[in-house]
Amino acid sequence: MITRLSRNFMYKVFALLLISFAMPVLADPLKVLRVSIPKAETGFDPERLDDLYSSDICWQIFDTVLDYDYLARPAKLIPGIVREVPAAEQNGRVYTFRVIPGIYFADDPAFKGKRRELVARDIEYSLRRLRDPKLNAPFSWLVENKIVGLDELVEASKRKGKMDYDTPVKGMELLDKYTLRITLKSPDYNFLYAFAFPQTAPVAREVIETYADDTMAHPVGTGPFKLVEWVRKSKIVLERNPNYRGAVLDTRYADMNNEWDREVIKSIGDKKLPLLDRIEIYPVEEEQPRYLSFLNKEVDILDTMHQIYAAQVLKNDKVVPSIAKQGIRVFQEIQPEVTYETFNMENPVVGGYDPQHVALRRAIVMGHNRDQLIQVVYKNFAMVAQSPIPPGVIGYDPTFTAQDQDYNQARAKALLDMFGYVDRDGDGYREQPDGSPLIIQYLNQTGLQYTKYSELWVKSMKNIGIRLVSQQEQFADLLRDQQAGKFMLTDSAWIADYPDAQDFLQLLYGPNSGSANRGRFKLPAYDKLYEQALRLPDSPERNRLYREMCRLILPYAPWRIGVHRAYLHLVQPWVHGFDRHPISHDRYLYLDIDVDAQQAALKK
Amino acid sequence: MNNTNTLTTDLVRHDSAGLWRLAWRRLRQDKVAIASLCVVTIFAVMMIASYMGLIASHWNAEVAPSYAPPSLHAVTNVANTKVVGIANPQAGPPVDISDIDPLAPRYQEWKERTANIAHEQTQHATSLILGADKWGHDILSKTIKGSEVSISVGILAAFLAVVVGTLLGAVGGYFGGVLDDTLEWFYNIFTSIPYILLILAVAAVFSRGFVTIVLILGLTSWTSVYRLVRAEYMKHSERAYVRAAEALGASHTSRMFKHILPNISHVMLVQYSRYVVDAIKAEVILSFLGLGIPVDMVSWGSILAETQEEVVIGKWSQIIAAGGSMAILVTAISMLTDALRDALDPKLNE
Numbered sequence: 001m002i003t004r005l006s007r008n009f010m011y012k013v014f015a016l017l018l019i020s021f022a023m024p025v026l027a028d029p030l031k032v033l034r035v036s037i038p039k040a041e042t043g044f045d046p047e048r049l050d051d052l053y054s055s056d057i058c059w060q061i062f063d064t065v066l067d068y069d070y071l072a073r074p075a076k077l078i079p080g081i082v083r084e085v086p087a088a089e090q091n092g093r094v095y096t097f098r099v100i101p102g103i104y105f106a107d108d109p110a111f112k113g114k115r116r117e118l119v120a121r122d123i124e125y126s127l128r129r130l131r132d133p134k135l136n137a138p139f140s141w142l143v144e145n146k147i148v149g150l151d152e153l154v155e156a157s158k159r160k161g162k163m164d165y166d167t168p169v170k171g172m173e174l175l176d177k178y179t180l181r182i183t184l185k186s187p188d189y190n191f192l193y194a195f196a197f198p199q200t201a202p203v204a205r206e207v208i209e210t211y212a213d214d215t216m217a218h219p220v221g222t223g224p225f226k227l228v229e230w231v232r233k234s235k236i237v238l239e240r241n242p243n244y245r246g247a248v249l250d251t252r253y254a255d256m257n258n259e260w261d262r263e264v265i266k267s268i269g270d271k272k273l274p275l276l277d278r279i280e281i282y283p284v285e286e287e288q289p290r291y292l293s294f295l296n297k298e299v300d301i302l303d304t305m306h307q308i309y310a311a312q313v314l315k316n317d318k319v320v321p322s323i324a325k326q327g328i329r330v331f332q333e334i335q336p337e338v339t340y341e342t343f344n345m346e347n348p349v350v351g352g353y354d355p356q357h358v359a360l361r362r363a364i365v366m367g368h369n370r371d372q373l374i375q376v377v378y379k380n381f382a383m384v385a386q387s388p389i390p391p392g393v394i395g396y397d398p399t400f401t402a403q404d405q406d407y408n409q410a411r412a413k414a415l416l417d418m419f420g421y422v423d424r425d426g427d428g429y430r431e432q433p434d435g436s437p438l439i440i441q442y443l444n445q446t447g448l449q450y451t452k453y454s455e456l457w458v459k460s461m462k463n464i465g466i467r468l469v470s471q472q473e474q475f476a477d478l479l480r481d482q483q484a485g486k487f488m489l490t491d492s493a494w495i496a497d498y499p500d501a502q503d504f505l506q507l508l509y510g511p512n513s514g515s516a517n518r519g520r521f522k523l524p525a526y527d528k529l530y531e532q533a534l535r536l537p538d539s540p541e542r543n544r545l546y547r548e549m550c551r552l553i554l555p556y557a558p559w560r561i562g563v564h565r566a567y568l569h570l571v572q573p574w575v576h577g578f579d580r581h582p583i584s585h586d587r588y589l590y591l592d593i594d595v596d597a598q599q600a601a602l603k604k
Numbered sequence: 605m606n607n608t609n610t611l612t613t614d615l616v617r618h619d620s621a622g623l624w625r626l627a628w629r630r631l632r633q634d635k636v637a638i639a640s641l642c643v644v645t646i647f648a649v650m651m652i653a654s655y656m657g658l659i660a661s662h663w664n665a666e667v668a669p670s671y672a673p674p675s676l677h678a679v680t681n682v683a684n685t686k687v688v689g690i691a692n693p694q695a696g697p698p699v700d701i702s703d704i705d706p707l708a709p710r711y712q713e714w715k716e717r718t719a720n721i722a723h724e725q726t727q728h729a730t731s732l733i734l735g736a737d738k739w740g741h742d743i744l745s746k747t748i749k750g751s752e753v754s755i756s757v758g759i760l761a762a763f764l765a766v767v768v769g770t771l772l773g774a775v776g777g778y779f780g781g782v783l784d785d786t787l788e789w790f791y792n793i794f795t796s797i798p799y800i801l802l803i804l805a806v807a808a809v810f811s812r813g814f815v816t817i818v819l820i821l822g823l824t825s826w827t828s829v830y831r832l833v834r835a836e837y838m839k840h841s842e843r844a845y846v847r848a849a850e851a852l853g854a855s856h857t858s859r860m861f862k863h864i865l866p867n868i869s870h871v872m873l874v875q876y877s878r879y880v881v882d883a884i885k886a887e888v889i890l891s892f893l894g895l896g897i898p899v900d901m902v903s904w905g906s907i908l909a910e911t912q913e914e915v916v917i918g919k920w921s922q923i924i925a926a927g928g929s930m931a932i933l934v935t936a937i938s939m940l941t942d943a944l945r946d947a948l949d950p951k952l953n954e
Contacts, residue, residue, distance in 0.1 A: 288916055308913050334690065355706045374689040376670050376738050383690040399696030414717035418710060448912060454899040459739065470899045555705040566690055
């Protein structure tokens with residue numbers, strides 16, 4: 001009896017062992033994507049987001065109300081969690097959002113064991129939260145001075161010292177559980193773009209109140225992935241959200257002449273998304289280790305590769321053999337962004353709208369060797385910017401050519417001579433017309449890349465006889481000083497928040513002085529055109545206004561308009577479905593991994 | 605008589621040599637020390653000549669195309685410098701702004717003046733032994749100019765550290781008591797913070813500049829000389845020659861700095877030379893991390909910072925020039941310091 005029992009027991013143990021050894025072989029291996037990003041994240045509370053890379057990660061965790069089609073170029077708005085993209089009612093003053101029933105948040109203890117459905121009130125709550133004075137949300141401008149009654153509620157809340165999340169707002173009507181109607185103070189045809197920002201992604205009030213002290217570390221969304229591990233500034237791990245409703249690639253707007261689109265359609269097809277099980281994101285701020293880790297196959301995607309290394313990958317528009325033979329795919333794009341240096345228009349030395357100060361700024365602009373910036377710093381991976389509007393956004397005019405921003409040392413010197421900026425004491429540097437020293441202070445951030453900008457400015461200005469002193473600060477200090485107007489000339493860049501020129505032209509809109517308009521440029525003619533354009537939908541008439549605004553900038557030179565940078569994104573051969581989106585950037589929802597190829601490469 | 609006179613003269617000639625003379629005698633016998641001294645002297649001369657503008661005065665002049673290779677001849681015909689970024693094939697004619705331009709009334713004058721200003725051509729160097737950097741600057745000149753800041757920082761920061769350390773050590777060691785306890789407490793707190801972290805924290809707060817770096821490095825490096833000097837002063841203050849000076853009415857200041865200080869000066873010298881090496885290396889670290897000198901100056905540290913990217917793209921000249929120079933100088937000073945310590949060690953004196 002004992003013997004039989006023992007034998008049975010042994011058989012069972014043996015069978016269990018056999019199964020446990022066989023399990024890894026029988027189960028599908030996990031599809032793990034490893035990504036390196038060039039800046040550290042700050043956190044994952046949508047309404048509190050300020051930086052690009054945290055926003056990109058939130059895009060994986062949260063559903064936005066509206067979304068961008070993955071393949072459409074130029075970028076096209078599509079429904080996110082709503083049935084359709086709301087139509088502009090009452091000449092762009094009213095928008096109605098109809099939420100799709102049956103969308104659930106990822107499970108979280110904040111929901112006390114119940115499934116939590118996303119409803120229209122969550123959108124309304126998130127919009128209010130974006131204006132919560134205590135939150136000081138960096139993207140509150142998306143809904144500031146726009147929705148009827150919201151600004152008044154914010155003012156009243158400021159007086160009470162606490163945001164009122166319950167009193168109805170006239171401009172945000174909940175028609176039923178799934179319908180929200182928003183009424184604006186004035187027509188705004190670009191308003192819908194605000195709903196494709198991760199910053200307006202709906203969050204659950206219970207989650208925010210449960211984790212009030214650390215909402216950045218507790219993102220709970222309805223998106224395809226959820227956060228499972230976060231080692232701050234070191235490692236972020238996302239895993240598939242089992243509550244995600246699923247998605248399918250929409251191929252209607254694909255360009256079949258584009259090899260990347262063809263590859264996406266071929267590899268993803270009509271599979272139910274997401275296909276990845278796990279995403280590991282590693283912030284690596286230094287370019288060199290980031291690049292080397294990709295070459296060493298430690299990451300699967302090298303996002304936004306710096307231009308100096310780009311020249312090692314692409315020569316004469318062809319991938320170099322050492323990269324090509326590894327099967328690495330190289331995605332090249334001119335980002336919808338513009339780099340620029342802005343003058344402080346309120347500074348007594350470089351500011352002002354009179355001919356003398358206009359001449360000084362124009363001379364500085366023409367004296368700055370932008371050609372060398374492109375050749376040496378960007379290794380020719382950049383396009384000369386002719387206006388603040390970059391390619392890839394609605395309103396970009398490729399025929400617009402601004403000769404007055406071209407590098408021309410002789411014209412710069414002649415202009416300085418004409419207006420009395422001459423060297424009076426023979427030290428090789430010019431003085432101001434009244435004889436006082438002319439010293440231009442250039443403010444930018446610390447870091448090797450920014451040091452190059454500074455070196456070029458110092459060198460360029462020396463060549464036209466202007467003494468320029470560079471001051472470098474940490475990024476947070478730089479932002480603070482720029483917003484406070486504590487600068488003469490400062491470095492900046494702007495990447496499209498939404499694919500419309502308005503996003504760039506607002507950087508010079510007078511009422512935005514001190515916030516987006518850091519140079520405090522105030523030209524009534526420009527402001528008038530800007531306000532006219534706001535009231536128009538996308539049309540030739542609005543494009544004409546945009547062009548005229550770009551023309552108005554040129555004589556007053558509030559900016560040294562820089563470049564539109566080109567970036568490379570490197571993709572390992574086992575990653576499928578990659579197609580970098582100009583606005584929503586990396587969408588892991590559409591990616592797939594050939595695990596066998598990945599594992600084989602790692603073993604080599 | 606003659607014999608007696610000769611004997612007297614010989615006795616005078618063999619009068620005991622001083623500490624420094626003996627040290628110099630020992631140093632001269634050390635071939636490595638002399639070679640190191642020669643290297644240090646060459647660098648010092650180079651630095652002074654650069655400071656006086658005799659050499660490398662045009663280090664930041666654009667004398668060649670970007671990353672021109674090392675050559676003994678002028679670099680010309682470097683490929684494709686006319687390409688400026690990605691072309692826009694749809695570019696239209698320049699936008700006319702004459703109707704809105706405040707400068708429009710003076711367009712004609714502007715045009716005429718521009719025509720009178722000759723376009724300045726880049727003057728190519730006759731030779732570029734080490735090639736050019738990204739801006740077309742001669743790397744040899746840049747390295748020489750870089751030595752000026754690096755060595756100056758080393759000398760001045762080490763001097764400051766030794767002065768501060770000696771003063772505090774002298775006060776603590778000589779007076780003892782509460783004053784010494786207070787200084788010890790301060791020393792303990794100061795040394796509890798990791799040296800590099802302390803430097804980086806201070807450097808991040810203050811604005812960038814040569815004087816700032818000297819102050820940062822000088823005021824954070826005094827601790828070891830303080831300990832040594834304090835110990836020496838505790839020992840010497842009880843010695844007979846100090847007691848004798850006290851009996852003769854010498855003041856505390858006189859005893860501390862006229863009597864004791866010369867007798868411990870060899871300790872200071874050895875520490876000083878060690879500090880020079882440390883300060884040169886620290887300046888390199890600071891500049892490498894972007895916390896060093898301003899962008900219109902150059903040091904070996906700032907050159908090495910530039911090379912972070914360059915080595916990946918196969919540009920080695922700067923790292924060899926600046927890294928090599930620093931390695932040679934630091935090694936030479938370290939070896940000289942060792943030799944000096946041996947030469948000044950009383951136990952090894954003749």
